[in-house]
Amino acid sequence: MPYYHQAGKIPPKRHTQFRKPDGSLFAEELVSTEGFSSVYSLVYHTHPPTLVKKLGEAYDISPKIARARHLKHTSLKGFNIKPEKDYMDSRKPVLVNEDLQIILAAPENSMEDYFFKNSQADELIFVHRGTGKLKTGYGDISFGYGDYLVIPRGTIYQMHFDTADNRLFIIESFSPLHIPGKYLNKAGQLMEHAPYCERDIRIPENLTTNDQTGDFKILIKKQGLIYPYIYGTHPFDYIGWDGCHYPWAFSIHDFEPITGRLHQPPPVHQTFEGHNFVVCSFVPRKYDYHPLSIPAPYNHSNVDSDEVLYYVDGDFMSRKSVEKGQITLHPGGIPHGPHPGTVEKSIGKESTEELAVMIDPFRPLQLTEYAIDIEDPDYYKSWQSE
Numbered sequence: 001m002p003y004y005h006q007a008g009k010i011p012p013k014r015h016t017q018f019r020k021p022d023g024s025l026f027a028e029e030l031v032s033t034e035g036f037s038s039v040y041s042l043v044y045h046t047h048p049p050t051l052v053k054k055l056g057e058a059y060d061i062s063p064k065i066a067r068a069r070h071l072k073h074t075s076l077k078g079f080n081i082k083p084e085k086d087y088m089d090s091r092k093p094v095l096v097n098e099d100l101q102i103i104l105a106a107p108e109n110s111m112e113d114y115f116f117k118n119s120q121a122d123e124l125i126f127v128h129r130g131t132g133k134l135k136t137g138y139g140d141i142s143f144g145y146g147d148y149l150v151i152p153r154g155t156i157y158q159m160h161f162d163t164a165d166n167r168l169f170i171i172e173s174f175s176p177l178h179i180p181g182k183y184l185n186k187a188g189q190l191m192e193h194a195p196y197c198e199r200d201i202r203i204p205e206n207l208t209t210n211d212q213t214g215d216f217k218i219l220i221k222k223q224g225l226i227y228p229y230i231y232g233t234h235p236f237d238y239i240g241w242d243g244c245h246y247p248w249a250f251s252i253h254d255f256e257p258i259t260g261r262l263h264q265p266p267p268v269h270q271t272f273e274g275h276n277f278v279v280c281s282f283v284p285r286k287y288d289y290h291p292l293s294i295p296a297p298y299n300h301s302n303v304d305s306d307e308v309l310y311y312v313d314g315d316f317m318s319r320k321s322v323e324k325g326q327i328t329l330h331p332g333g334i335p336h337g338p339h340p341g342t343v344e345k346s347i348g349k350e351s352t353e354e355l356a357v358m359i360d361p362f363r364p365l366q367l368t369e370y371a372i373d374i375e376d377p378d379y380y381k382s383w384q385s386e
Contacts, residue, residue, distance in 0.1 A: 003188070003189075003198060003244065004242070004243065004244055005203055005242065005243075005244075005246065006240070006241065006242035006243075007138065007139060007204070007207045007240060007241055007242070008044070008207045008209070008238060008239055008240025008241060009044070009239050009240040010042070010044060010240040010241065010242050011044075014028075014042060015028065018044060020046070026044045026045060026046060026239055027044070027045040027046075027047060027048040027049060028042060028043070028044055028045075029042070029043045029044075029045060029049050030042055030043075031043055031152075031154060031155075031243075031245050032245065033152065033153070033176045033245060034176065038176065039176075039243070039244040039245045040243050040244065040245050041241050041242060041243025041244065041245040041246055042241060042242055042243055043137065043238055043241040044238065044239045044240050044241065045233075045237050045238060045239070046209060046211045046233075046237040046239055047211075047213070047232075047233040047237055048233075049233075049235075051231055051232040051233050052229055052230070052231055052232070053215065053230045053231065053232045054215075054229075054230035055227065055228070055229055055230075056227070056228030056229070056230070057228070058225040058226060058227045058228075059225065059226055060224060060225055061221070061224060061225070061226055062224035062225075063093040063096050063101065063224075063368040063369075063370075064368055064369045065096070065366050065367070065368060065369075066367055066368055066369045066371065066372045067366065067367040067371075067372065068366045069364070069366075070331065070367065071331055071333050071334060072331065072380050073328070073329070073330050073331070073334070073336060073379060073380040073382075074328070074329040074331075074367070074371075074375060074379060074380070075326060075327065075328050075329075075375070075376040075379035076094060076326065076327040076328075076329070076371055076374045076375055076376070077323065077325070077326060077374045077375075077376060078094075078104050078167075078169070078310070078325035078326055078327050078374065079106075079167065079323070079324060079325035079326075080373075080374040081104045081105070081106055081370070081374060082106065083106040083107070083108050083164070083166075084105075084106065084107060084108065085107075085108045085109045086107065086109060087105070087107040087109070087110075087111050087116070087159055088116065088219060088226070090105040090106055090107040090108075090168075091103050091104075091105045091170065092104050092105065092368075092370040093368050093370065094327070094367070094368055094370050094371040094374070095308065095327075095329060095365040095366070095367060095368070095371060096365065096366050096368060097361055097363045097364060097365050097366060098174070098276075098363055099173070099174055099175065099274065099275055099276040099277055099361060099362075099363060100121075100171055100172060100173050100174060100274065100277055100359075100361060101121070101171070101172040102169075102170070102171055102308065102327075102359065102365075103168075103169075103170035103171070103172065104167075104168070104169060104170070104325075104327075104370075105166075105167075105168040105170055106166060106167050106168070107159070107161065107166050107168070108161075108164040108165075108166070109161070109164070110132070110158070110159060110160040110161050111158040111159050111160070112158075113217065114217040114218065114219055115156050115157065115158055115216065115217065115218045115219070115235055116156070116157060116158070116218070116219050116220075116221070117154060117155065117156045117157075117218055117219070117220045117221070118151070118153055118154075118155075118172065118221045119153060119154055119220055119221060119222045120153065120172075120174065120221055120222050120223060120224075121153055121172035121173055121174050121221075122150070122151065122152050122153050122172070122173045122175075122176055122177045122274070123149075123150075123151040123153075123170060123171070123172055123173075124148060124149070124150055124151075124170070124171040124173065124177055124272060124279065125148070125149040125151065125168055125169075125170050126146075126147070126148055126149075126168065126169040126170070126171075126252070126310070126357055127143050127144060127145060127146065127147045127148075127149070127166075127167075127168060128145070128167040128168065128169055128312055128324075128325065129145065129165060129166055129167035130144075130145075130161055130162070130163065130165060130166030130167065130168075131143065131144040131145070131161070131162045131163070132159060132160045132161040132162050132166075133159075133160045134149055134151070134157055134158075134159060134160075134247060134249075135157060135158045135159075135160055135236070136151075136155055136156065136157045136158075136204060136236065136246075136247055137156065137207075137235060137236040137237070137238040137241075138155075138204040138207065138238065138241060138246045138247060139203075139204030139205050139206050139207040139208075140204060140205055140206050141202060141203070141204055141205070141247060141248070141249045143249060146251050146252040146253045146312075146355075147249050147250070147251050147252075148249065148250045148251070148252065148271075148272075149247065149248075149249050150177055150247060150248050150249070150250070150272075151247045152176070152177075152245055152246070152247065153176075155246075155247055156218060156235040156236075157247070167325060169310050169357060171279065171359065173274040173275075173277075174274075174275070175274045175275030175276075176274070177272050177273070177274050178272065178273050178274070179272065179273075180270050180271075180272070180273045180278070181273075182270075183195075193258075195255050195256045195257065195258055195268075195269075195271075196250065196254055196255055196256060196271075200250055200251070200254040201248050201249070201250055202248060202249040202250070203246065203248050203249075204246060204247060204248075207238060207240070207241075208236065209236075209237060209238060209239050210234035210236045210237050211234070211237055212233065212234040212237070213232055213233050213234075214232070214233075214234075215230050215231075215232070216230065216231045216232070216233065216234055216235060217229070217230055218230075218231055218235060250271075252271075252281050252283060252312075252355065252357070253283070255271060255281045255283050257269070257283050257284075257285035257286075259285055259286050259287075259288070260288060261288055261289055261290045261293070262288050262290050262293055263288055263293065263294065263295065263297060263298065264288075266280055266358065266360070267280075269281055269282055269283075269358065276361060276362040276363055277305075277359060277360060277361040277362060278359070278360050279357065279358070279359055280357070280358040280359075280360070281356075281357060281358075282309075282354055282355065282356040282357075282358060283354075283355060284314065284351065284352060284353045284354065284355065285351065285352060286350065286351050287346075287349055287350055287351055287352065294343060294346065294347060295346040295347070295349050295352070296338045296342055296343045296345075296346035297337065297338060298337060299335050299336070299337030299338070300335060300336070300337060301334070301335040302330060302331065302332040302333070302334075302335075302336070303332060303333075304332060304362055305332050305360045305361060305362045306329060306330065306331050306332050306360070306361050306364060306365050307328075307329070307330040307336070307358065307359075307360055308327060308328070308329050308330075308358065308359040308360075308361070308365070309327065309328045309356050309357075309358050310325075310326075310327050310356060310357040310358070310359075311323065311324060311325065311326045311327075311328075311356050312324065312355040312356050312357065313353075313354075313355040314352070314353035314354040314355045315352070315353060315354060316352075316354045316356070321382075328379070329365060329367075331364065331365070332364065336383075337383075339382060339383060340383065340384070
């Protein structure tokens, strides 16, 4: 997270006595990433965060790989993932490698009787359809269409939805997610040329201290397993916290596109980065203004990375028959580019209304069984002349 924040009540100095009105101590917890070497927050609980009453049998939710090695342009019909009532059951990994997992989800119900903690990955949840609240001990974040929710690993949370019609595009990152370093000055502030700034970032609000004891079910994910824990105290019992490690939100609609006289390459759309991958946002924007410009992207060979596009909304000048929720995977090793007829068609166009999320992973992606179930088997033929 790029800047410091505090909420609720905290003591004047770290690691000092901080007492309740009855004289007992609040419980201090350091939440950090990459050991003690990166961002962290200090959280103050009304009860120690270690009061485990029961541990259930762990169960495996590792993705089942159907196609580990491939060299084929691939399209997945994302909205063919069937809705599930339960949030955890709804999460279907479709593309995975050693650095990340790409997951589609269509949950119908809110998380009412349990909580979730991903201890193996940061989560980036893109909200394609639905509204609601992300609830954590840090506070609440309201979300809606086009929001990215950044949830650092180890954050216990609940998703509360306003309706049953929800579609999520989720990235699990096995390294911490960052704002791209090229957008930050030496002090960590977003620079003037960055496509978004601190004003666009939404942080948790309305911290509520849940000073409750009882049986609280927390599903903890680690190394592809879910460990069902029963804690004796409510996980959202924060009286206060401060630091730079907390969930936050950013809307794709607040991403300000960088345009130019000639076609701009994909790095100008970069929004987030992890180890060995980047995430980009394609948003409505003006096209190039050179008198002989070709707005459609040029053919290009992915030598070092796969390319994944998740289509959200609008018309795409370089593609034919694009659907909402569609995912295209163009693997490294073979070129791809505009579909036949789209280059000429783009000439003279002044703007585009396209909306999409792109991921460029620098290690090959594998297709899971869920991906095979929603694959368009003939997509690789779509560059043939009509």
